[in-house]
Amino acid sequence: MRISLNPEQQAAVEHGDGPLLVLAGAGSGKTRVLTARIARLLETGVRPHRILAVTFTNKAAEVMRHRIAGLVGHEPAGLWAGTFHSVCARLLRLEADRTDRTRSFTIYDESDSERAVKRAMEEVDVDPRRWAAAALRARISDAKNTLVGPDDYAVTAFDPLSRVTAEVYPAYERTLASCNAYDFDDLLVRAVRLLEGDPLVCEKYGGRFAYILVDEYQDTNQAQYRLVRALAKVHGNLCVVGDDDQSIYGWRGADIRNILDFERDFPGTTVVRLEQNYRSTGSILEVANAIIARNRSRVEKRLRTDRPDGRRVVVSALRDERAEAVWTIRRIESLRDSYTLGDVGILYRTNSQSRAYEDALRGARLPYRVVGGIRFYERREVKDLLAYLRLVVNPADDTAFLRAVGWPRRGVGAVSLERLAAARSRAAPGTAAGGSLLAAAERADQVEGLSGAAAKALKRFAAGMESLRSLLPEASAVDVAEECLRAFGLRSALEAEEDGEDRLDIVDELIAGMVSFSGEPLEEEAATEGGGLELFLQHVSLLSDVDEYDPEEGVVSLMTLHNAKGMEFPVVFVGGVEEGLLPLGRSAETAEGVEEERRLFYVGLTRAMDRLLVTHVARRWRAGSSMPCAPSSFLEDLPEHAVERRMSGTTVGRPGRRGSSSFRSSPRATWATGAGWSGGLDATADGGDFGWRYDPSMGRIDSSAAGADTEPVYDYSESQEPFELTVGGRIVHPRFGHGTVVTLSGDGMGAKARIDFDGGGVKTLLVAHAGLRPAPG
DNA sequence: GATCGGTATTTTTTT
DNA sequence: AATACCGATC
Numbered sequence: 001m002r003i004s005l006n007p008e009q010q011a012a013v014e015h016g017d018g019p020l021l022v023l024a025g026a027g028s029g030k031t032r033v034l035t036a037r038i039a040r041l042l043e044t045g046v047r048p049h050r051i052l053a054v055t056f057t058n059k060a061a062e063v064m065r066h067r068i069a070g071l072v073g074h075e076p077a078g079l080w081a082g083t084f085h086s087v088c089a090r091l092l093r094l095e096a097d098r099t100d101r102t103r104s105f106t107i108y109d110e111s112d113s114e115r116a117v118k119r120a121m122e123e124v125d126v127d128p129r130r131w132a133a134a135a136l137r138a139r140i141s142d143a144k145n146t147l148v149g150p151d152d153y154a155v156t157a158f159d160p161l162s163r164v165t166a167e168v169y170p171a172y173e174r175t176l177a178s179c180n181a182y183d184f185d186d187l188l189v190r191a192v193r194l195l196e197g198d199p200l201v202c203e204k205y206g207g208r209f210a211y212i213l214v215d216e217y218q219d220t221n222q223a224q225y226r227l228v229r230a231l232a233k234v235h236g237n238l239c240v241v242g243d244d245d246q247s248i249y250g251w252r253g254a255d256i257r258n259i260l261d262f263e264r265d266f267p268g269t270t271v272v273r274l275e276q277n278y279r280s281t282g283s284i285l286e287v288a289n290a291i292i293a294r295n296r297s298r299v300e301k302r303l304r305t306d307r308p309d310g311r312r313v314v315v316s317a318l319r320d321e322r323a324e325a326v327w328t329i330r331r332i333e334s335l336r337d338s339y340t341l342g343d344v345g346i347l348y349r350t351n352s353q354s355r356a357y358e359d360a361l362r363g364a365r366l367p368y369r370v371v372g373g374i375r376f377y378e379r380r381e382v383k384d385l386l387a388y389l390r391l392v393v394n395p396a397d398d399t400a401f402l403r404a405v406g407w408p409r410r411g412v413g414a415v416s417l418e419r420l421a422a423a424r425s426r427a428a429p430g431t432a433a434g435g436s437l438l439a440a441a442e443r444a445d446q447v448e449g450l451s452g453a454a455a456k457a458l459k460r461f462a463a464g465m466e467s468l469r470s471l472l473p474e475a476s477a478v479d480v481a482e483e484c485l486r487a488f489g490l491r492s493a494l495e496a497e498e499d500g501e502d503r504l505d506i507v508d509e510l511i512a513g514m515v516s517f518s519g520e521p522l523e524e525e526a527a528t529e530g531g532g533l534e535l536f537l538q539h540v541s542l543l544s545d546v547d548e549y550d551p552e553e554g555v556v557s558l559m560t561l562h563n564a565k566g567m568e569f570p571v572v573f574v575g576g577v578e579e580g581l582l583p584l585g586r587s588a589e590t591a592e593g594v595e596e597e598r599r600l601f602y603v604g605l606t607r608a609m610d611r612l613l614v615t616h617v618a619r620r621w622r623a624g625s626s627m628p629c630a631p632s633s634f635l636e637d638l639p640e641h642a643v644e645r646r647m648s649g650t651t652v653g654r655p656g657r658r659g660s661s662s663f664r665s666s667p668r669a670t671w672a673t674g675a676g677w678s679g680g681l682d683a684t685a686d687g688g689d690f691g692w693r694y695d696p697s698m699g700r701i702d703s704s705a706a707g708a709d710t711e712p713v714y715d716y717s718e719s720q721e722p723f724e725l726t727v728g729g730r731i732v733h734p735r736f737g738h739g740t741v742v743t744l745s746g747d748g749m750g751a752k753a754r755i756d757f758d759g760g761g762v763k764t765l766l767v768a769h770a771g772l773r774p775a776p777g
Numbered sequence: 778g779a780t781c782g783g784t785a786t787t788t789t790t791t792t
Numbered sequence: 793a794a795t796a797c798c799g800a801t802c
Contacts, residue, residue, distance in 0.1 A: 057792090085792050110791085184792055252791065350789055352793095372791085413779045451778075544792060562790050584789060600790080622788085 003036050003071065005029075012239075012272040013037045019232075019266035020239040021259075025303045026288070026606035027279030027568065030241050034213055035064050037239065038079070039071035041211055049078030052209040052231065056216040058083055059547045060566060080209075084224050085184060086542045088191035092182070093538070095194060095201055104534045106181040106390050106397045107541035111378070113137055113183040115399050120171035131164050139165040140172060144185035145253030146222045147192065178435065180396040188223035195230040206234035216566070217242035217262070221253035229265070238266060244299050245292050248562060248600045250592070260299070277303045277606075279568055281310030283642040284612045288605040290639045295595045309642070314613040315635060316646040320626075321353070321576070324615045325360035328573050331613060332366065332556065335571060339610075341366060342554035345569035347561050347604045349582045353575060354558050361556060371559035372545035381494060381503040382510050386537065388484045389477075392468050393534045396436040405441070405461055408493035412461075416454040423447040438462060464488055477533040478514045513540075561604045572608035577601070577616045578629040601634050 005013060009029055012022045013036045024030035038051060055061040061081040069075050080087060089107065096103035108116060117140070118133045126136075139161065143153050150170040157166040176183060182190060194201050212232050214220070217240035220228070232238040240262060247256045263269045277285055285305050292298070318324040332344055346357055351373045361368045376382060387403035394400070405412055417437075424440040444450060444458035464487055471480055485491045485507070494503050517536050546563050557569070561582075576582060583597035605612060616631045729741045 083792070187792090249791080251789080352788065409780075411779070415778060454778085542792070560790065587789080 003032065003039075005032070005036065006276055008272055008274050008276070009033050009036070012274070013040055015239070015270055015272070017235075017237050019236060019262075019269040021262045021269050021271045022239065022241040022274065023259075023271065023299065023301070024241050024243055024274040025277060025301060026243065026246060026603070027277040028274035028303070029276075029278055030215070030274065031060075031064070031067075031566075033274070034215060034241060035067040035071065038064070038076070038211075038213065039068050042068070042072050042076060046211060047078070048076040049080070050208060050210040051076075051079050052087070052212045053079065053081040054084055054087060054212075054214045054228075055081065056083065056219065056566060057544055057546045058086060058542070059544075059549065060215065061086075083542065084220075084227065085187050086539075088187040088227070089182075089538055089542060091191050091194065091205070092187065098194060098198055098201060099190065100177055101180050101182065102394075104180070104394045105538075106179065106394045106400065107187065107538055108176070108179075108181050108183045108399065109378070109541060110137070110184075111383075112181075112399045115402070116175045116179070116181075116183075117168065117172050119398075120168050120175045123175070124167050124171045126164055126168055131161070135161065136165050136168050140169050141183075141185050142253060143169070144183075144189050144223070147189060147226060175398075178396065179398050180394050181399070185223070188221075188227060192223055192226045192230065195227065202230060202233070206231055210235045211237045212239070214238070214240045215242075216246075218244050218247040218256060218259045219249045219254045220258050221249075221255055223253075225255070225258045232266075236266075245295070245301075245599055246565065246603050248565065248596060248603060250596050256297075273301065275301055275303055277305045279609050280305060280606060280612075281307050281610060283309045283312050284605065284608050284610075286639055286642045287313045287612070288602055290637055291598060291605065291634060292602040294637050295598055296591075297595060311611055312642055312644040313638070314611075314644050314646060315638065316613065316615045317631070318615055318617045320617050320619045321356040321621065322360070324575055324617050325356040328357065328575065328613070328615065329360045329364045329366065331573070332571075333364065335611070339571055340554060341368075341556050342551065343570040344556045344573070345564065345567065345571070345607060346556065346558045346573045346575065347564050347607065348558075348575045349561055349584055349600070350576075351560060357558055357575070366556055367554075368556040368558060369549075369553060371549050371557060372563050376506075376509075376548065377540050377543060379506055381506050385481065385484070385490060385507055385510060386540070388465075388468075388488065388490070389481060389533060390537055391438060391465055392472065392480060392484070393537060395438045395465070395469075398437045401437040401441075404488075405437075405458070408489060410457045410461065412454050412457050416450055416458070419449050420444065420447055420458065438465060442466075472533070477517075477536050478511060480533055481511055481514060561600045564607050565603055568607050568609055570609045571611040572604070572613070574601070574604045574612070574614045576620070577614050577632045577635060578620065579632050580627075580629065581620070581622075582632050582634065598634060601632075 006029075009032065012020065012033045015037075022030065022033060024033070034053070038053060041051060042048060053061065053064060055064060061083065065076060065079070065081055068079075080090075082090070092099060092101070092105070093103045096105070106112075114133050114137050117137045118128060121128055121131070121133060121136070143149075143165075150166070150173060153162075153169055154166040157163050176186065195205065196202065209231055212228065212235075214228055219242075228238065228240075240259070242259045244256055244259055247254060247259075250256065263271065280288070282305055285303055286309075289302055293302075316327060318327050328346060332341070335344075348354065348357075354370050354373060358368065358370065377386070384403065384407055387400040390397050390400040391404055402417065405417070420437060420440050423446075424435050424437060440447065441458040441462040444455040444462070447455065450458075468480060468484055468487065471483060475483070491504070491507075494507065495501075497503060514536055517532070517539065545559075549557070549559075551557075551567075561574075580588070582601055583594050587593035587597050605614075614635070616635070617629055619626050620629050621627075731739055731741060
């Protein structure tokens with residue numbers, strides 16, 4: 001095995017039996033250690049199927065397999081490597097006989113799950129107008145992540161929302177069971193229940209996995225902890241790798257105590273600390289260290305690097321997000337002598353920030369790829385087709401039935417479906433498969449109150465499904481999908497749509513994905529029916545955005561800070577480092593919240609190998625209005641000698657037009673300036689600076705150096721500049737045309753304008769979203 | 778009773 | 793900016 005390791009890494013790789021905790025700082029080569037350790041186990045004669053490796057993404061598992069193959073010379077066939085969720089799904093599939101679901105279960109994503117919650121709410125008569133299904137779903141998810149079942153939950157539910165949740169929770173569980181479905185959280189919960197509650201299963205898998213390795217352990221939640229504990233009970237050879245400074249999923253139930261308490265939970269633990277960083281330059285590391293050192297609840301450590309200091313970390317102040325994006329793209333272009341586009345990563349806190357960068361990248365004709373955002377498998381057309389396929393595989397899946405039956409339009413509306421559901425629950429109260437909506441649709445002619453047309457359409461739909469299902473034993477997944485597109489007229493329905501061509505392309509992409517999906521070649525699952533369709537469906541349900549990411553593509557990468565975890569780029573831009581955005585909004589209210597945001601910033605900084613450029617802006621469009629933005633408080637902690645502060649010296653655009661409103665006259669709508677800010681934070685009338693006052697103690701403004709930052713020039717004519725709305729003022733609305741403002745009320749997001757349109761009609765519009773512009777002239 | 782169009786509401790991060 | 797929900801129309 002040829003792989004060079006430092007002494008600490010060596011110790012982790014060669015550690016024999018017993019629990020092992022590897023505290024691996026950013027860029028300290030933990031992936032290297034994990035793969036080397038597995039390779040070494042294999043070389044010492046451990047059979048691959050006795051090893052379980054849990055990674056944070058499917059991609060990471062894939063990469064790991066590949067590298068192990070490179071080290072030991074062959075594919076580690078039989079090795080279990082995957083995310084917690086996919087490992088649990090496999091377990092539940094293999095042991096389906098010991099559960100109340102079949103192996104063809106459906107995995108519900110968040111939106112499926114929310115629909116199911118809504119139906120559960122109806123069942124127990126909870127007012128959907130008073131309680132948001134999304135909030136209840138989130139509560140239930142929290143409960144599941146801490147392994148709190150419906151009964152336990154009810155006992156501790158005191159506040160109103162909890163009380164309602166306690167009512168809906170059990171109904172939701174019944175709904176999932178009758179649909180033969182699990183939600184994301186169930187995969188963990190049910191696997192834990194199986195392992196802890198069924199001695200045979202515990203023995204089987206506990207005995208099987210002689211070695212268990214878990215990556216990114218700092219982001220495990222209670223359920224995942226219990227899963228690991230149950231599996232490691234027999235052999236005790238558990239190796240976890242993580243870094244408490246990179247724990248960024250607290251909001252999703254991750255419990256940082258899992259890693260902090262590991263030694264206590266697993267007595268006899270050997271601890272290995274990896275503090276040598278091989279990724280970043282001295283300056284980058286110094287900045288990152290200074291940031292994270294401000295956190296109070298952490299294990300004290302300090303990463304070192306042997307790399308030279310390199311270039312200083314650039315912190316640049318820009319006017320707004322367009323200027324930020326243009327500046328960033330300029331910088332990328334100037335770096336192209338030394339780096340390729342694939343070397344560049346642009347990171348940000350929220351997905352919506354990608355837009356400005358995308359516009360600028362398109363304008364500069366630079367190829368790029370956004371990781372995340374609107375997920376491929378959450379696109380409407382994809383979900384629609386998948387709903388049909390899910391229903392073929394799992395006839396009990398009512399969520400899929402409702403989705404599929406609703407599109408394309410077939411003359412079956414809400415009322416008919418309600419009647420169908422009523423008939424179903426009378427026929428087979430509380431039972432599983434037999435009581436599915438699809439089964440009811442087959443007998444639609446016997447359903448009372450259903451119109452002839454609706455009954456006919458439902459029967460037709462059910463018959464179509466049946467004939468599709470009859471293909472299953474022989475046909476491949478792709479054949480079934482193609483036949484589905486044809487038989488139900490999905491393809492022609494898409495063609496008829498406005499942007500149907502794009503949507504068809506997407507569907508074809510999905511089909512292409514099916515072709516290349518080989519499933520997991522595990523002998524245990526070799527005998528799968530349906531040409532692997534059910535495996536494919538379960539597989540895609542668990543794919544994440546990052547799994548689609550291809551580092552070889554050679555284009556600029558854009559992604560959220562969360563998605564950037566585990567990645568590295570020679571050149572990293574972190575955008576939007578402003579108070580309210582990073583740290584983000586409400587999370588800044590608690591100390592723990594701020595610390596998690598700071599860790600997130602730290603994760604972003606430590607992705608950089610050679611060059612790190614941080615930007616913040618003075619104004620940003622957020623949720624429909626332009627908000628003044630102060631630099632993030634995190635930027636106060638930078639070691640100035642490792643930093644180069646930049647500020648653009650001159651203004652751009654057309655000075656005559658800009659700043660034409662003072663925001664001081666009355667009456668006015670206050671939305672344009674954002675609530676709560678005034679004076680120094682407002683855009684000033686005479687261009688020249690950014691409104692907020694620059695504190696010289698925060699850094700030097702080197703005007704000669706600033707010249708190197710060529711000022712971005714862009715045209716504001718198309719952008720929605722804030723303007724003053726006054727009673728009696730003339731405006732243009734994108735759809736209704738010209739009009740006169742009659743009254744103004746409310747402020748901030750709630751600001752409303754009553755407008756008398758020339759074309760006739762008086763309308764009250766929400767200013768923030770109406771897209772009003774001043775009438776020219 | 779289905780469908781269409783307008784209005785209200787909403788944006789944190791994700792398996 | 794996009795989606796969900798609601799009321800009006802066909």
